[in-house]
Amino acid sequence: MGQMNNLVYLVPLFPLLGFLVNGLFRNQLSKGLIGIIGSGSILLSFGVSIALFLQVKSGGAIPVHSLFTFIDVSPTFKIDFAFQVDQLSSLFLLVITGVGFLIHVYSTSYMHDEEVPHFARYFAYLNLFVFSMLLLVLGANYVIMFIGWEGVGLCSYLLIGFWFKNDNYNYAAKKAFIMNRIGDLGFLLAVFWLFEKLGTVNYSDVFANTNKLTQADITGITLLLFVGATGKSAQIPLYTWLPDAMAGPTPVSALIHAATMVTAGIYMIARSNILYTLAPFTQAVVAIIGLATAIFAASIALQQNDIKKVLAYSTVSQLGYMFLGLGVGSYTGAVFHVMTHAFFKACLFLGAGSVIHAMSGEQDIRKMGGLSKYMPITRITFLISCIAIAGIPPFAGFFSKDQILAAAKEVNPFFYYIGVGGALLTAFYMFRLYTMTFVGKFRGTHDQEHHLHESPMAITFPLIVLAILAAAGGLLGIPEAFAKNANWLESFLAPIFDGSTKLQKVHPSEGSNEIVLMAVTSVIIIAVSVWAYVKFKDYQTNEEEPTGFARILANKWYVDEIYDAVFVKPINAFAGFLKNVVEKSGIDGIVNGVGRLVQYSSRQMRLLQSGMVGSYILFMVLSIVVLFLIFWNQIQIVEFLQKVF
């Protein structure tokens, strides 16, 4: 077992090497080689991850392995560059490298029209992203996690703005970066707070010493960490960057903005589960924010017409469910949903990419329709993923969503009903998307119809693999209600959530009742899906602007406009005030005033230099007299004269 210790560092090393090679030799390599290096490095990581996973599965967590001392300032301030592979991180390793590899393969075909240096740049960024994400997951303390946390934010920025010649894409990239930074500040403050109170940031030391923290400390730290999570995982109020992040290439949306990076917040909270279990107030906040985001984003998705925007809001909504799971203490449910979501959302995004590819860049679903006869593989995989995300049994989304909702019901039935309502919205907008894209008559131009084709192998292969996972992934966590101890994931992750489980109140699960509820919700979800299918089957393009409530939804509840009015405009106005008033009249005035004063006074002083000997002597005499008056008291001769006269 010991020798596996030394393999841990290989997992992030391969993507790092891929990044360096592709980044440094981007002008020398050919496209084929770039693709092989980019995808191959992830495949190697995936191989090592499988080995690590198998070891963890059989022998439990691998002991924390420190590569070197990262920061060593004093005996009390020492941070190791250490990796921790346990049940939670090994699972995330598999998802990141596995889904990541498929998306790299997909990208070799999707990005093939790019010029060679840009093609290499793309793969370099993608590898750097995987490297950062692996650091985030592997780190054995909050500081290493923070390095990865910042790294993925950077890569997200770089990849959203990949086509940097388009200003709007650059704005979207900046928006994502700034929103993330707001969250990162919360994360950073939480880490400082932890260090201040405990003097350590290692997970094991922190979780073992939670009794040294007061209730206020724990609540504050967890809330700040959650602020970080809202930024990275796109929750209210920092979610607005994610829909705009769709400006990036579609595989990037699949990898970063659906499958991996946005789940960083969930990983972080699952990792810190003991802290959260000890802070009921924070848990309530997490659950409510998660639920609100799930409903809110789902409602926006109902009225979006951009294929990627629908999926983006759907991602925000699903992330909301994961936070609901975390908030109600179902950490396994949240991690489970992360996994299944990674499968079906990556599949959906890649499918959308395949459609966009076939439609020559068109993303508006009102101009699609009837694509199923041109793109059968894309259509089937997309349909499977739609069923999975809608939560129809026995596909993956059903199990993971059910586990979260069941846990929510035990905490508060109210959460459950709203959650189910959100699931219905999900079913509706997903089938609206599917139907408008693949069913009915083609509504695009004649040129586009002529060009329609199924995508090549490199694109369909990842789709097929992901669709299989989306269909079967749910079997990892079969609910207790169906069979005792059938939830493999629950027992696998048990050591991680051990501390929390002991603290939580145990609810006796009412098996029969649960099955009835599941059946009822499933039937309603199927009904809604069919309704959406029927409603949009014969959709005809209409140019009418939506009215009333639909208009509010189509405009995303005007959140961007509100943020603009509340934050952006006042800050811009303040900056304008500083620039035009303070800078121009104030600071410029002082600087120029000093210059003008010197010029003016020197012009006046110059007049004294008349060249007249008489005036010079006069000044001399006057100066002497002045000096004489100033030092009157210090001149001894005065005393003498006074004595004499």
Place this chain on the structure above:
Amino acid sequence: MPIQYYITLSAILFCIGVTGVLTRRNAIIIFMCIELMLNSVNLLLVAFSKMPPVSKAVSAAATGADAQLFVFFIMVVAAAEVSVGLAIIVMMYRNVHSIDVNFLNRLKN
């Protein structure tokens, strides 16, 4: 005679000298006024040398000798100054055909 007379006289002479330097433009007159100032100081020094010592710590002989010694120094320096100064005035007359000091403003611009 009381020392006050000497001091007053030399002060008056010095002031006349200063006034002359300030008001006149003729280089030779200015020169004479400078001599007047130097000599008023000489007069003062000689007068002080004959004054009874103010404090007992200073011996009368030493005080008087010092002052008179300075008078000779001043005379010597004044003589040297006169020779140089007159030479300058001669050269000035040769160049600008005037001994008005206000003509000596060519460095102005």
